[in-house]
Amino acid sequence: MQTSLRGRERECALLDGLVGAVRDGQSRSLVLRGEAGIGKTALLEYLIGSAPDLGVVRAVGVESEMELAYASLQQLCAPLLDRLERLPAPQRQAMEIVFGLSSGAAPDRFFVGLGVLSLVSEVAEERPLLCVVDDAQWLDRASALTLAFVARRLLAEPVGLVFAAREPGEELLHVPDLEVLGLVNGDARALLGSAMHVPLDGRIRDTIIAETRGNPLALLELPRGLTSTQLAGGFGMPEASTLSSRIEESYVRRLETLPEHARRLLLVAAADPVGDPLLLQRACERLGIALSAIDETGGLLALDVRVTFRHPLARSAVYRAAGGQ
Ligand SMILES: Nc1ncnc2c1ncn2[C@@H]1O[C@H](COP(=O)(O)OP(=O)(O)OP(=O)(O)O)[C@@H](O)[C@H]1O
Ligand SMILES: [Mg+2]
Known part of the structure; x- marks a missing residue:
């Protein structure tokens, strides 16, 4: 596929190969690994763009949800849950409990793992499936363990499981990885x-x-x-860590040039990990901030079907700047 990405021929070719294998009915898993801002999300976008004929489900690890068991898995599987009834009863029941569709004691992790495996395999029978997980360093542990289990157990199913992580957790260490490096x-x-x-x-x-x-x-x-x-x-x-904080600093500098109401809007948006536009709108109404202030955020915030920051480091910069107030 054509790409506007610079210097990523090798990485794109590898992703093309992965999509090709999945199309041919084989499973593949991969972790894209690299420091903040190195271009992992951009590569995931390339991957998704290069596979319009595949089904795609996505999840994004959310730092503030790391303590919530199965939060990320719920995101990933939500569009597939209409197939739950086709699963064997113990798997279905385990999935219903972890996704809050019925009540009961916390289920055995093994059944949840098998349930996700059955679910993706079932869906992939109709159309090859890509499961894309960004910011995997912020996966809650239960989701990370389950997805690692699924990656291990997938065999001849047309399913691709691709993660991007700054520093993958130990759960994902056995998944093949590709280190994304700087441009030269x-x-x-x-x-x-x-x-x-x-x-x-x-x-x-x-x-x-x-x-x-x-x-x-x-x-x-x-x-x-x-x-x-x-x-x-x-x-x-x-140092890489210093680099991230320097990028944050440059966002903070940009924040300082923005009008007060735009800065307040950014702070409200930064507090909502999900990026739900309705939630942002209600919060703004309560606080007397016009949602149109979004146009004055200098592109740091965008409103689409979701509220998105220009980059995760822009969001953390907004937090940091507010902390100093
Ligand atoms: N190869 C590339 N050519 C041109 N622009 C790129 C390339 N890679 C990344 N970018 C741009 O650089 C910025 C940072 O990339 P990206 O958001 O993908 O980083 P990341 O690795 O996902 O960072 P984080 O870990 O913070 O999520 C984006 O604006 C992206 O469009
Ligand atoms: Mg990213």
């Missing part, structure tokens, strides 16, 4: 150039690329709003 050479230069309004001196450009280690989000976000003198100083950020 012309790709990094081109991406940085696309984010700059003024031409950059070649040496400064190379320093920035070296210091961001080709992290796409850093290349796109960090130079924004910096003067050429500041840029000439380089960023000086050796």
Whole structure:
């Protein structure tokens, strides 16, 4: 498939191969692994875009829901639950309890695992199925264990199970992985150039690329709003964790330039992990914030079927900035 992603030929070819295998009736599982902003979600979008003929179910790990058993699995399986009745009774009952469709004692994890396995296999009989789990570092443990079990047990079913994680939990360690690395050479230069309004001196450009280690989000976000003198100083950020916090800092700088009501809207949105537009609207009504302030958030927040931040680090920046108030 054509892609606007730079420098990801190898990764895209691997994902093409995965989709091809699933189309041919084989199961595949994969963890895309790499630091914040390196381009994992972008690759998942490529994957989904390259498989319009496959069924797709998705889940996103949510940091504030890590303590809620099966929260992420519920997201993933919700569109499939109409097939529950086809499952053997013990699996069906276990699934009904964990998804809150009936009450009862916490079921045996094994039955839940088998239930999910049966459910995806059943659905995949009609059409090959991709299960896509982003931000898997924030999966609740019960979901992570169940999905790892499913990844292990899938055999000749047309099911692809693809995770993206900054640092995968130990549950996913046996799943084949692909480390996503920074962009290099012309790709990094081109991406940085696309984010700059003024031409950059070649040496400064190379320093920035070296210091961001080709992290796409850093290349796109960090130079924004910096003067050429500041840029000439380089960023000086050796550690991956520092890189994330520098990206957050650049979002905080952008927040500071926004009008007060736009900042308050961002904070309200950051407090809702699900991104439910109705919820945001109600909260805004109560607080007397116009929802139209979304247009003044400088693109940090978008409203579609869901409320989405430009990037998870934009959301954490909003939190951090509010903490200091
Ligand atoms: N290869 C690429 N070419 C061009 N742009 C890219 C590429 N990879 C990522 N980007 C852009 O960089 C930004 C960060 O990428 P992305 O959100 O996929 O990172 P991530 O690895 O999912 O980070 P996180 O762990 O924080 O979720 C996005 O705006 C994305 O569109
Ligand atoms: Mg991501």
